[in-house]
Amino acid sequence: MKIYFAASIRGGRSDVKIYQKLIDFLNQDNQVLTEHIGNDNLSVTSQSQTDDKYIRDRDINWLKETDLVVAETSNPSLGVGYELGYAERLHKPVVILHNSTKSQLSAMINGTDYFKDIFEYQTVDEAIEILKNYRGIQN
Amino acid sequence: MKIYFAASIRGGRSDVKIYQKLIDFLNQDNQVLTEHIGNDNLSVTSQSQTDDKYIRDRDINWLKETDLVVAETSNPSLGVGYELGYAERLHKPVVILHNSTKSQLSAMINGTDYFKDIFEYQTVDEAIEILKNYRGIQN
Numbered sequence: 001m002k003i004y005f006a007a008s009i010r011g012g013r014s015d016v017k018i019y020q021k022l023i024d025f026l027n028q029d030n031q032v033l034t035e036h037i038g039n040d041n042l043s044v045t046s047q048s049q050t051d052d053k054y055i056r057d058r059d060i061n062w063l064k065e066t067d068l069v070v071a072e073t074s075n076p077s078l079g080v081g082y083e084l085g086y087a088e089r090l091h092k093p094v095v096i097l098h099n100s101t102k103s104q105l106s107a108m109i110n111g112t113d114y115f116k117d118i119f120e121y122q123t124v125d126e127a128i129e130i131l132k133n134y135r136g137i138q139n
Numbered sequence: 140m141k142i143y144f145a146a147s148i149r150g151g152r153s154d155v156k157i158y159q160k161l162i163d164f165l166n167q168d169n170q171v172l173t174e175h176i177g178n179d180n181l182s183v184t185s186q187s188q189t190d191d192k193y194i195r196d197r198d199i200n201w202l203k204e205t206d207l208v209v210a211e212t213s214n215p216s217l218g219v220g221y222e223l224g225y226a227e228r229l230h231k232p233v234v235i236l237h238n239s240t241k242s243q244l245s246a247m248i249n250g251t252d253y254f255k256d257i258f259e260y261q262t263v264d265e266a267i268e269i270l271k272n273y274r275g276i277q278n
Contacts, residue, residue: 008215009245009246010215010242010243010244010245010246011215011242011245012215044243045243046243046244046246046249049249049250051246051250052246052249052250053250053251053252054250055246055247055250056246056247056249056250056251057250059246059247073217075215076147076149076150076151076214076215076216076217077215077216077217077220077245078212078215078216078217078219078220078223078244078245078247078248079220079245079246079247079248080217080220081216081217081218081219081220081221081222081223081224082220082221082223082224082245082247082248082251083220083247084217084220084221084224085220085221085223085224085225085228086224089224089228103149103150104149104183104184104185105149105185105217106148106149106150106216106217106218106221107148107149107185107190107191107194107195107198107218108194108195108198108217108218108221108222109217109218109221110185110188110191110195111188111190111191111192111193111194111195111196112192112195112221113192
């Protein structure tokens with residue numbers, strides 16, 4: 001299945017190694033459309049508004065074609081918030097992974113009935129175990 | 140007019156004094172529905188999922204009744220990203236104020252055609268001047 005992995009880019013890259021491990025796991029039996037998010041060398045600065053429009057339109061097209069959204073929300077991010085809202089609008093299944101030792105999840109996300117699959121984790125192994133046990137993901 | 144002021148809560152409160160000044164300015168001739176965002180003593184921790192659902196539903200109702208959304212985006216925030224997406228979905232006019240010395244605006248926001256009124260500022264006085272000159276705001 002196709003998976004849209006959402007995580008912080010310009011909001012901060014301190015968790016990029018976690019994103020990479022989650023993407024590597026998901027890519028074993030699925031296709032992660034947004035695997036660049038786990039790339040430690042990803043340029044996070046914008047060159048121009050045209051570049052940003054290209055990124056946004058590409059990502060929205062991926063959201064439209066994805067079977068599932070997996071969002072890592074521990075690092076606050078405007079983009080991830082926007083993507084979660086868009087996934088809700090498109091009625092895409094959404095899994096949210098959150099480490100509450102790093103931040104508290106936004107009330108706008110935690111309080112939205114549509115986001116029913118919100119999982120707390122602390123280690124990458126725990127997060128992978130959650131994904132393994134999630135019925136909606138192929139293993 | 141009614142204004143929905145959006146800014147970081149759980150994403151971080153380091154700019155709360157800026158939010159307060161912008162809200163005070165907007166409240167002079169308008170009604171800011173979300174004026175609690177400028178409250179330095181606002182509790183940002185969740186007591187329960189029920190509380191978060193109350194907050195989310197109240198805020199979405201405010202979004203539905205507002206005439207304009209003013210979002211301060213310098214501090215990355217899942218909630219603000221979600222609210223911006225929701226405002227786009229409801230076709231509400233949106234003004235975005237961003238201080239790029241603090242962060243770079245998300246490509247998902249900067250690259251969305253709907254968000255055409257994105258303004259850079261560095262001082263609160265500059266931000267207020269932008270709001271004064273914005274045709275869509277009553278002064």
